[in-house]
Every structure is written in C-alpha cells, then in structure tokens.
Amino acid sequence: MIIAIIIGKPIVNDWRRERWRRQPFSKRWQQFLEQNVPIYRCLPSLLKQQLQNHIQVFLAEKQFIGCGELVITEEIKLTIAAQACLLLLNRKTWYYKDLSVILVYPTAFIVPREVQDNAGVHSQERQVLEGESWAMGKIILSWEDVKQDTDSFGSGANVVLHEFAHQLDHEQGDTNGVPLLDNKASYITWAKVFSQTYQQHCNKAARGESTVIDYYGAKNPAEFFAVATEAFFERPLLLKNEYNQLYEQLCHYYRVDPSEW
Ligand SMILES: [Zn+2]
Missing domain, CATH: 3.40.390.10 (Collagenase (Catalytic Domain))
Structure with a gap:
C-alpha cells in the first residue's frame, strides 16, 4: 500500500524546484510575512531569503483545500507555508515528500475516534481537533487555531509546527x-x-x-x-x-x- 502510493507520486525534478526557488519573491508576500508572521521577523536575513525560496517550492507543490466552506486565500497559504518551511531551513530537504494535500477548516473540527478504556472495551467517541497529520499524504488544520498560534508567537503552542514535525518524524517510515x-x-x-x-x-x-x-x-x-x-x-x-x-x-x-x- 505504502509502496504503491510512493511510486504513484509524480517525480519532481530538482531543476524544477531550483526554478521555483529562483523566482523573485513577491514584495507583497514579503510585506505580508513581515507584518503577519512574527517568527519570520525574528529570522536573520540569510534565513529569510532561504525561507522565501522554500515557500515558493512548497506553494508550487502542495495543494490547499478549504473545508467547511472555507475559501483558501493567499493569507492562509502563506501563513501555513512560512511556518511549515521553517522546519526545512539549512537542511537537505524533500519538502515533505509524502505530503500532497493540506486541508483547512475554518475552526476546530470533529473527528470520530475509536477509543479503548482500561478494561479493553472499545467505543466510538467524537474528538475536537485543531490539527492532524496523516502518514498518507495529508495534513488537516483549523485556520482559527493556525492564526491564533501564529499571532501569539512565543506562547509555546504552534499547530503548524506540530503537525509538520509529525510529517518529518514519518520520513523514515514510522511516526x-x-x-x-x-x-x-x-x-x-x-x-x-x-x-x-x-x-x-x-x-x-x-x-x-x-x-x-x-x-x-x-x-x-x-x-x-x-x-x-x-x-x-x-x-x-x-x-x-x-x-x-x-x-x-x-x-x-x-x-x-x-x-x-
Ligand atoms: Zn500530534
């Protein structure tokens, strides 16, 4: 199953990524990051440049889908991409090779879960989540929580960093x-x-x-x-x-x- 999915993924040539990285980074995007993504403001200028390059590749390769009537905007894509790509700086990267889709809900979303109590009895419960990372190519995020965590940089909570760290954890096969x-x-x-x-x-x-x-x-x-x-x-x-x-x-x-x- 896993092998089939990996083989089925389109092969992205390095030269295509290099071309995306070399595209001039829009002034409007740069301004947006300075004003709206506090962690970006903290970065030394060389890392800012590197982050911009990664963001261009990330946005070219990953598909964003709005759920629950959320319309995906440039603001949503840039806010998520900037923080996801922070984890790729200075490293050899495959740009989250198993990840193809980022689903974004307006607020926290509800998922059914099978749980097991101390006696080993299984039951279904509904959990409210602000983010979830799947090994099979997708991440789900609540935009309300992404925005709140981005704005309150330094609080220690950041759902984007959390879910994308799970994706990196999965790169060797197990999470x-x-x-x-x-x-x-x-x-x-x-x-x-x-x-x-x-x-x-x-x-x-x-x-x-x-x-x-x-x-x-x-x-x-x-x-x-x-x-x-x-x-x-x-x-x-x-x-x-x-x-x-x-x-x-x-x-x-x-x-x-x-x-x-
Ligand atoms: Zn987690």
Missing part, C-alpha cells in the same frame, strides 16, 4: 519520535537523550510540575517530538535552560539555533 538522522552515532545519541528527557517529562506531567514542553508530549514519543519542536522554535531559551541536551539534539537536527534569533 515514533525518531526522524531521519545522519548516521548510526546520531541515532544512538538521539535515542539516549530523547528517552531520558521523555521519561523526565512524563514524570513532571504526572506530578503536575511546570515545564516548557506541553504535557500533551507525555502521550507518546511521537507527540513528545512534536511538542518539543514547538517549544524549540517558540520558546528556545526556556527549552535550552530546562532540557539542554534535548535542545542540542534539536539544534543538530534542525540545523538552526533559535535562541540566537
């Missing part, structure tokens, strides 16, 4: 909190640091202690990686202070140091 790394030594260090920090985080969450990483990360290692990514970009100094080794691993993986911005 398990271990993204694609350089070599065996990197995997060993990652496993050591992440498992220790995850355990500490679960203990803090269980005791109700304050921590820079959202308690939701205690759900499983995949969610831990996603919320740690949010904290890394949104509250870098606090994360560095609380979990220095984790911060270093994320610097190494994302090839940026947001504490310097």
Whole structure:
C-alpha cells in the first residue's frame, strides 16, 4: 500500500524546484510575512531569503483545500507555508515528500475516534481537533487555531509546527519520535537523550510540575517530538535552560539555533 502510493507520486525534478526557488519573491508576500508572521521577523536575513525560496517550492507543490466552506486565500497559504518551511531551513530537504494535500477548516473540527478504556472495551467517541497529520499524504488544520498560534508567537503552542514535525518524524517510515538522522552515532545519541528527557517529562506531567514542553508530549514519543519542536522554535531559551541536551539534539537536527534569533 505504502509502496504503491510512493511510486504513484509524480517525480519532481530538482531543476524544477531550483526554478521555483529562483523566482523573485513577491514584495507583497514579503510585506505580508513581515507584518503577519512574527517568527519570520525574528529570522536573520540569510534565513529569510532561504525561507522565501522554500515557500515558493512548497506553494508550487502542495495543494490547499478549504473545508467547511472555507475559501483558501493567499493569507492562509502563506501563513501555513512560512511556518511549515521553517522546519526545512539549512537542511537537505524533500519538502515533505509524502505530503500532497493540506486541508483547512475554518475552526476546530470533529473527528470520530475509536477509543479503548482500561478494561479493553472499545467505543466510538467524537474528538475536537485543531490539527492532524496523516502518514498518507495529508495534513488537516483549523485556520482559527493556525492564526491564533501564529499571532501569539512565543506562547509555546504552534499547530503548524506540530503537525509538520509529525510529517518529518514519518520520513523514515514510522511516526515514533525518531526522524531521519545522519548516521548510526546520531541515532544512538538521539535515542539516549530523547528517552531520558521523555521519561523526565512524563514524570513532571504526572506530578503536575511546570515545564516548557506541553504535557500533551507525555502521550507518546511521537507527540513528545512534536511538542518539543514547538517549544524549540517558540520558546528556545526556556527549552535550552530546562532540557539542554534535548535542545542540542534539536539544534543538530534542525540545523538552526533559535535562541540566537
Ligand atoms: Zn500530534
């Protein structure tokens, strides 16, 4: 199933991406990002330039679909693309190769879920979500939450960073909190640091202690990686202070140091 989908995807030649990257970035878009995407304003100018190039590729390759009568606008596309592409800076990237569609709802959306209680009994419940990432080519986002998280940059919550971190996590085949790394030594260090920090985080969450990483990360290692990514970009100094080794691993993986911005 997975193989069929990967083979079925159109092959995007590097030269096409290079052409999209080289297109002049619209002044209007630049102004929009300066005024409406606070994290963009913080970036050093070389990274801003790189981000603009990635945004052009991202917008050329990904399809945005409005759901629940939402009309997709330039504002919606740019706000999502800018933050999604933040995770690609300075790295060899496949531009979220398994992702083809971004579905956007006006507000939080309801999905049916099968849940299991402590006795092992399965039942259906309806969950309200602000975002969801699927391994099979799509991300679903609530525009209201995207806008709120973008505007309140520094709060630590960012649904775009969260869902796109899940996509990166999935690049090596499983979504398990271990993204694609350089070599065996990197995997060993990652496993050591992440498992220790995850355990500490679960203990803090269980005791109700304050921590820079959202308690939701205690759900499983995949969610831990996603919320740690949010904290890394949104509250870098606090994360560095609380979990220095984790911060270093994320610097190494994302090839940026947001504490310097
Ligand atoms: Zn998640």
